[in-house]
Amino acid sequence: MSDNEVDRTIENHMKKIAKLLPNSFETEDLLEDLRSHIYESYNEKVQKSPDDDKMHLITEVLEALGTPEEIAEEYGKVQVNEEEKKSTPDRWIYYTMRLMLAILVVVLASWVVSIVTEGAVDFMFAVVVLLAFAVLEWLVRTQQTKDA
Amino acid sequence: MEKGPSFEDSWKIEIRRGVLQYAVLAIVNHHEKGIHGYGIARELEGRTDGLLQMKEGTLYPILHRLRKERLLNVHTEKSESGPSRKVYVLTGEGDRVFRQLTILVGDIFEKLEALKK
Incomplete structure (x- = not known):
């Protein structure tokens, strides 16, 4: 699997997450954090296991990251807590x-x-x-x- | 009929969620010069023997909340492995809240121990 394919897999995952989140500056910030996290984790795995299949490694990274639904759910919970706090x-x-x-x-x-x-x-x-x-x-x- | 998570599993999820924010503050407090999100995720997994292990992506909404609460500050640094990354440091208020929570957590565990006797 080439680096381009890895990048494409990452971008596809990011798009799925973005679809579940509101279109706001905060979401952009969150996506930037997640993208950075994915690359950190992926590159660490490549360094540790350079002979492993890259597709396998990126799949592991995305599994550890969580599904788009899990991330959106946590984001939603944080937003709800903030809204409750504002109701004072x-x-x-x-x-x-x-x-x-x-x-x-x-x-x-x-x-x-x-x-x-x-x-x-x-x-x-x-x-x-x-x-x-x-x-x-x-x-x-x-x-x-x-x-x- | 689909069976939901057991009482024990639900309880574990709830308590983990509750202590996670404190654990994140504790890890950031441990790094005077700051720590990036990926580092926090690694420490959460390693230093708690996996007890507070979570889906790594769910850490970021928590970090954003702590930033909004002005408990964490952030600056950006270049990363050799990809896009630039954010480094989180405790604010003065974050330090105060962390100390308060540390006392509270200590008290809670002490009282729970006493309840078992």
């Missing part, structure tokens, strides 16, 4: 603080834009546009959280 009064304080901070950043950024362009960009217009972007970003994030 602190959550409202956190959201209020974030909202205040977002408004402050929008106002400051609009003011800077208005000053830098010497009034060519109207302050209120900049506030409205930046607020629209902030709301859009929030909607995307909310959708990602729901998918999780």
Whole structure:
């Protein structure tokens, strides 16, 4: 089995895991960790048993890693625990603080834009546009959280 | 009718899940300069005689959670064997939580021993 085939086997496994996880930055991070783990484990096995069939070695690595379902299940459990933790009064304080901070950043950024362009960009217009972007970003994030 | 896991097996899974986060903190604490995920998996298997052995991929959601809780910090280093890898180190808060949990775990085992007598 060539190195290309090993790479293909790894990528196929990664795709199966990715399909079961939400499409988010966190998932990308997790997949990066898993890919790195697979290569570490595989290369260690190749060093220990250079004469063994590479297909056999990569199969062993993927078996030890767990099935995509097992990994997704653990990921789901961690997410549920985090959601439960967020369901406290602190959550409202956190959201209020974030909202205040977002408004402050929008106002400051609009003011800077208005000053830098010497009034060519109207302050209120900049506030409205930046607020629209902030709301859009929030909607995307909310959708990602729901998918999780 | 399909038979589910025995009471004993379910109990083992639950208790393993419970102590795993503590075990990960203990291993990271043992490595002042940090340790990567693969190293943690190897130590979990080797230093617990397989008692806390798990499917290695399920370790990463746990590491991510500990990072989110700000108990672990992470930096990236180049790996000779493939893509760059993350190295995990205990934060100040992680160190405090680990010490607290160590006391709690000690107390729990002491009380359980007393219950057996």
